[in-house]
Amino acid sequence: MEPKILIIPGLGGSGEEHWQSYWSRNLDNMVRIEQENWDAPEPDKWLKTLNDTLLEINQPVILVAHSLAVSLVAHWAASHTDPNIKGALLVAPADVDSPAHTPDSIRSFAPIPLSALPFPSIVVASEDDTFVSLERARYFAAQWGSEFVNIGSKGHINSASNLELWEEGQLILERLTLN
Template identity: 45%
Template structure:
């Protein structure tokens, strides 16, 4: 996977030091796409930032999104002229931003973008994710044309899920990069 850039796309409020994305950044040198505002995420701003980072290097990228980062990938792919720079996307625990209990900071992420992604993707779904019912998340993944991996009851697939370095996720990423 040395020829591709691995771009980490954290969700709302970023990924803390014990999150698997932060661990991958330290262990593998993956690049986190830093957003201007992690607390009040604006969809258009996040999309523009992803374009900006992708254009900094000619190497193809593999996107590794968690939570709201998955909604970023779907929204960005629908509008960007630079999707050919992406070799694939690993989408982990996409939240249901249309759910009535979502905090007001996430309301501008409605409606959820559902067009088929123009690159291969794998969506990892937990059966007991508090931010998205498995049925709704499965429908998003199907709309995006993603291969689906059911992870069982593992919460939001974050630091609280006890994933550590999440070797299973890294194997999925390597599978995706080989396509």
């Protein structure tokens, strides 16, 4: 059975011009998580929504998390298990531990868990992301046991990056779907 792809946006919910929204609208087999409040994230509520969504899907799934949602996945994996998770694409992790890189509104997600993830994962980072340094993203990948991919200078890999369907990201995602 081909795994479902679960799109997990970060702070603000990945607007219409975000690659996650393009993927949700244009690619098959995508499910998008909906949080109660995208702009005032509460870790416990976001964790419950993620867990409930995974229970509802109840089949093989690959997580596609962006920014704050990468921290969400790390927190979820530190306290939950689900054998249906076949992998995770973790794009532009927001450094919730760093007030220099991220807003106070997401500090409640700190500290970011650093234990190895129990499923294959790929961390994708940009050289000029204002929400995380490349070195810190590489460190996260190493701690989580993730493959690390540097895609050059693409900002926060969000709407402002103008990636639309982000074909490069789809090719990286394929590495997880082929396992």
